[in-house]
Amino acid sequence: MLALAVALLAGCGGGGGTAGPDAAPSSSGPALGTVTTAPDGVQEVTLQTQDDYVFTPDAFTVAPGPVRLTVVNAAEQLTHNFRFTPDAGPEPIDPEIPLLTVGESRTIEFTVTTPGEYGFECSFHTQLQQYGTMTVSG
Numbered sequence: 551m552l553a554l555a556v557a558l559l560a561g562c563g564g565g566g567g568t569a570g571p572d573a574a575p576s577s578s579g580p581a582l583g584t585v586t587t588a589p590d591g592v593q594e595v596t597l598q599t600q601d602d603y604v605f606t607p608d609a610f611t612v613a614p615g616p617v618r619l620t621v622v623n624a625a626e627q628l629t630h631n632f633r634f635t636p637d638a639g640p641e642p643i644d645p646e647i648p649l650l651t652v653g654e655s656r657t658i659e660f661t662v663t664t665p666g667e668y669g670f671e672c673s674f675h676t677q678l679q680q681y682g683t684m685t686v687s688g
Contacts, residue, residue: 608682
């Protein structure tokens with residue numbers, strides 16, 4: 551009986567519907583939301599979305615300059631997208647990911663020059679509050 555209880559609890563561990571950093575394109579890379587600088591000088595960051603209508607993390611900070619942003623759809627059922635909220639930041643950021651199917655990851659590159667807060671969202675799920683903020687430090 552005790553062995554059965556332990557096995558059931560072990561099966562529940564770490565679930566919760568959100569995948570961890572191992573769902574990022576490279577499981578040996580930095581944690582989700584950690585901004586690093588690639589050898590070419592571009593800031594890199596990876597976000598994840600899943601079936602619970604959130605971005606993980608929902609906030610990160612970069613310095614002015616070029617950014618390479620990867621979004622991983624770790625959902626088992628939902629399709630998402632990623633865009634910077636139109637007319638919501640100090641300057642427009644046009645690149646977007648129009649569609650992320652289950653298990654897919656895509657990368658966009660852009661340059662930011664104006665410090666401030668830039669909202670981003672899954673436009674399919676804004677009514678469910680699937681959005682976040684990129685801060686450009688000043």
